[in-house]
Amino acid sequence: MPLEAQSALRGTRRGRRAGHGDTRLAILKAASSEFLSRGYDSTSMRGIAKVAGVDPALVHHYFASKADLFAETISAPVRPDRIVREALAGPRELIGVNLVRAALTNLDKPSAQKQFIGLLRTALSHDFAATILRQFMTREVVGKLSKYLDVPDGDFRATAAASQLVGLFVIRYGVKFEPLAKISVEDAALHFGPIIQWHLTGSNDPIDMEQSPRE
Amino acid sequence: MPLEAQSALRGTRRGRRAGHGDTRLAILKAASSEFLSRGYDSTSMRGIAKVAGVDPALVHHYFASKADLFAETISAPVRPDRIVREALAGPRELIGVNLVRAALTNLDKPSAQKQFIGLLRTALSHDFAATILRQFMTREVVGKLSKYLDVPDGDFRATAAASQLVGLFVIRYGVKFEPLAKISVEDAALHFGPIIQWHLTGSNDPIDMEQSPRE
Structure with a gap:
């Protein structure tokens, strides 16, 4: 900015x-x-x-x-708002895997990684940058996920899912821990998709979407 | 450094x-x-x-x-190696919740947050800093978790768990998304503990530690 x-x-x-x-x-x-x-x-x-x-x-x-x-x-390397919109347009039980697959497919491009890391660094360095980014994410990503989920703790679930995605990006593209930095997008989608699904819907089982991980 | x-x-x-x-x-x-x-x-x-x-x-x-x-x-604000050692000394089915509780209890102190964000920023800014941090984490944290788990994909599981923890820290202390930035350590431990447990052992159910999320 x-x-x-x-x-x-x-x-x-x-x-x-x-x-x-x-x-x-x-x-x-x-x-x-x-x-x-x-x-x-x-x-x-x-x-x-x-x-x-x-x-x-x-x-x-x-x-x-x-x-x-x-x-x-902000030269955004990916469009989280579009990725979320597309994932929410697909089957409810595949939101997690579709989010991970779309995000990593975009971010696996070296130029996008560099921009993402730069953006994160800026947000971690300047409070005002963190505030603007947070407002954007709250309105265009968390808010839309939460509205779709339509549960009392929707905002919490959406930010919890965001935390797993951001952590995956930081480990894969930032500090590059093996083997997470090297596995294929598809392997990552298959492992992290159900985790995101669990954060969002309380279940990684496509059949039972109601069970909460806290129960 | x-x-x-x-x-x-x-x-x-x-x-x-x-x-x-x-x-x-x-x-x-x-x-x-x-x-x-x-x-x-x-x-x-x-x-x-x-x-x-x-x-x-x-x-x-x-x-x-x-x-x-x-x-x-490096003026480390928390000692991930000690937190992991203590968690591994407790019951196997509580590793996840104990890791989250210990990490957040340490990082909730404002001075620790500031040091953590500074360290992460350094690692995201300088390749050599990322390399040293990665080597330390691989040997003292991921390696020890993986050895304890004693499964073929132990390294993957340990880095996957690390990604969730790092993402939680970034969202809670860095960009401060609500409500994740404000919930209590105990609420966070109760939600994220089972997620970490799942990454590590393939199950969030204390009874069945063998089931993989990929199955």
């Missing part, structure tokens, strides 16, 4: 008639500025348009959603 | 008769230097004594083991 975005925006760019690339860039810079100063929750597409000096319709023309804009702003 | 340790050691300290605090510090600096240049596996107590210019018996007088020396060198 470039800190220079705010000052850059307060220059001559605002309001000037720009080409396609310029407009998109102006919107991205405005978004960066808004996310940084207001956080994810309080930033709106309309507010970004205002800062960029463009019509709100133009922001929507370039970016379908606030999540899209945010992901591009 | 202070990078200046090596040059500091090549000064007048080596060989000179020192007081208690000086000797201990000289050993720590020598250890830091050796771990940095050789890694964890190839560093020996004898080699550290040589660099520090002291008798090997004196190194053992101040530090019971290489793990102790390493932990002090």
Whole structure:
């Protein structure tokens, strides 16, 4: 998240008639500025348009959603919101395995790993970065998982599942513990899928989705 | 891990008769230097004594083991090797819950959290730091868990369990997702204990320790 975005925006760019690339860039810079100063929750597409000096319709023309804009702003290596949306569209008993498979398929690309580690390092180094990331994840990932699960402890279950996924990423791509760093995506999906499923639904058995691990 | 340790050691300290605090510090600096240049596996107590210019018996007088020396060198906020040793000394079916309870009880202290996050950030920023940490964890934690489990995929199981623990630490202390950042140590132990148990033994049921989650 470039800190220079705010000052850059307060220059001559605002309001000037720009080409396609310029407009998109102006919107991205405005978004960066808004996310940084207001956080994810309080930033709106309309507010970004205002800062960029463009019509709100133009922001929507370039970016379908606030999540899209945010992901591009932070150069997100994967789109957890999309991965979750796709997993929730599949069979309920396969959410865990589908989440792991999709996330690792994306993150196994070396450039994505590097971006992920960089992003995590930033979040661990700066409170404001952790806050924005947390707001994004809460709204676009945890909130959606929790709503889908529709149980009283849905938020807890979603963050518990997130903890297993994040830990898997840190061990596989960050500190690279063997053999977890080397097993195939499919082997990882088969081992961690049921664990994620258990966090989310309280069972790793496709037949019985009601049993809680705490019982 | 202070990078200046090596040059500091090549000064007048080596060989000179020192007081208690000086000797201990000289050993720590020598250890830091050796771990940095050789890694964890190839560093020996004898080699550290040589660099520090002291008798090997004196190194053992101040530090019971290489793990102790390493932990002090990196200002380790928790001692995963001790936590694992204690958990393995308890009932087999409670390893998971005992690991989570002990780790979180230690890390819930604000100073320990800060040190843990700093250590993780260092490991994510520098390949050599990740390598030394990985060697330490492989030998003193994963290796011991795996030996105890005594199954063909013991190393995999131990790193899988480590991934859940590390993810829990990152979410609770690093990016602080609610509600995982706020639940009590005991609630966390009750939810994550069986998950760790499952990773390690293939079952969260104290009665049946043989069933694999992959079956």
